[in-house]
Amino acid sequence: MNRKFSLRNSDCRGFTLIELMVVIVILGILAGLIIPRIMGRPEEAKRLKANLQIESLETALKLYKLDSGMYPDTEQGLQALVEQPETGTLPKNWRKGGYLEKGRVPRDPWGNEFVYLSPGVHGEYDIISYGADGVSGGEEKNKDINNWEIESS
Numbered sequence: 001m002n003r004k005f006s007l008r009n010s011d012c013r014g015f016t017l018i019e020l021m022v023v024i025v026i027l028g029i030l031a032g033l034i035i036p037r038i039m040g041r042p043e044e045a046k047r048l049k050a051n052l053q054i055e056s057l058e059t060a061l062k063l064y065k066l067d068s069g070m071y072p073d074t075e076q077g078l079q080a081l082v083e084q085p086e087t088g089t090l091p092k093n094w095r096k097g098g099y100l101e102k103g104r105v106p107r108d109p110w111g112n113e114f115v116y117l118s119p120g121v122h123g124e125y126d127i128i129s130y131g132a133d134g135v136s137g138g139e140e141k142n143k144d145i146n147n148w149e150i151e152s153s
Helices: 017-039 042-068
Strands: 115-117 126-129
Antiparallel strands (some): 115 126
């Protein structure tokens, strides 16, 4: 009953070279199928991120309006969400610390500033990302992303 543990036990064996090669081939096949699908979608991911950023800005604007009774005007812009406006109609109860978590207005996924209009052409305010080219209009990856076209969940 008293057995000593030995690393040289004949019951223990490692992987053979053929088994390792089979695993490597299987991993290579999986990587060949999955990686192109993931790598081919960065533009779609950026567009989704822009949608989420616009929805976040809309939420901050609604909180601003609850405190102030109005949305910031075009001149005050989205910067009014992080710094108390000093021009235009001044907010009644601007929240100390602002309305955006990181204390700064985010840029869209392509590094451009969001366009903000208040009053907007399509509603009380418009928020626009001009897409990859940073210019109004465009198609596919250059297509504008607008708050009035985003479907709410």
